[in-house]
Amino acid sequence: MLAGERVRSTGLDAAALKPAECDVSRGAALPFETVVVDYEGREHLPERGVLESLAAEKEVYLTTPVRADGFDPLGEDSLLAELPDGVGRVLVAGHSAYLSDDERNKALAPRLGAAVESAPGAWVGTEGVERLALATGATQFELLGRSTPQDLRALRAAGFSGEVAVYAPTVLTDDPDEALDALGAYVARRRPVARALPEGAPTDAAATDRAREVLLAASSDFALVGGAEEVRQQVGALREAGADTVVGYPARGLEEFL
Structure with a gap:
């Protein structure tokens, strides 16, 4: 089975691309209608022409931190004018690694509200700001975690009828060593995993004993891992819990x- 056919069979709806890792223009060849381009700092922001060309082939969303200069709806917003009309937005607080001290200290709530008002079709990232994101009523962009299925069911049971998209690092392999090489460092940064890991333990395929056990379990909690059919079942479980869209990041x- 060709790679494109294999990933299509997983049931994923979209792919997330990191411009620091790949040429996002290649996203036009992906077997999905929707592509999400992550924000990894201003120096990695794709050029307007690249986004325009990609948007001519796909439905494109660009992650934009509302506190970052250039995207601040209550301050310096010059980069917004550079975005092609066909590119949607994912409004996020922004990872601290990509923000200056001044940007991190900006008030989030009024900026998130103003951004949603100016971009009513935007998705809103929930990481660390779940209540603020929910208050906007916009599509919720949830990072897959251990409690995501339960959280989705609770959200639907409480009457939330809006859209929910789930972002999940994805590795199409049954090989635990390959999974750890791709995901170990990522899951090790998640707080409950970091607390459970033995100090100084390797986080890749070299992990053994307790560290390996913790990392492999966490990979199943915080990512989609396995053969195409196994991932398809995981995607189906997220839909059953209440997700409308599942976005896979090719880890x-x-x-x-x-």
Whole structure:
């Protein structure tokens, strides 16, 4: 089975691309209608022409931190004018690694509200700001975690009828060593995992004993891992819990999705 056919069979709805890792223009060849381009700092922001060309082929969303200069709806917003009309937005607080001290200290709530008002079709990232994101009523962009299925069911049971998209690092392999090489460092940064790991333990395929056990369990909690059919079942479980869209990030590189 070709890679594109394999990833299509997983049931994923969209792919997330990191411009610091790949040429996002190659997203036009992905077997999905929707592509989400992550924000990894201003120096990695794709050029307007690249986004325009990609948007001519796909439904494109660009992650934009509302506190970052250039995207601040209550301050310096010059980068917004550079976005092509066909590119949607994912409004997020922004990872601290990509924000200056001044940007991190900006008030989030009024900026999130103003951004949603100016971009009513935007998605809103929930990481760390779940209540603020929910208050906007916009599509919720949830990072897959251990409690995501339960949280989705609770959200639907409480009467939330809006759209929910789930972002999940994805590795199409049954090999635990390959999974750890791709995901170990990522899951090790998640707070409950970091607390459970033995100090100084390797987080890749070299992990053994308790560290390996913790990392493999966490990979199943915080990512989609396995053969195409196994991932399809995981995607189906998220839909059953209440997700409308599942966005996979190719943690082993874009080639795995092409």
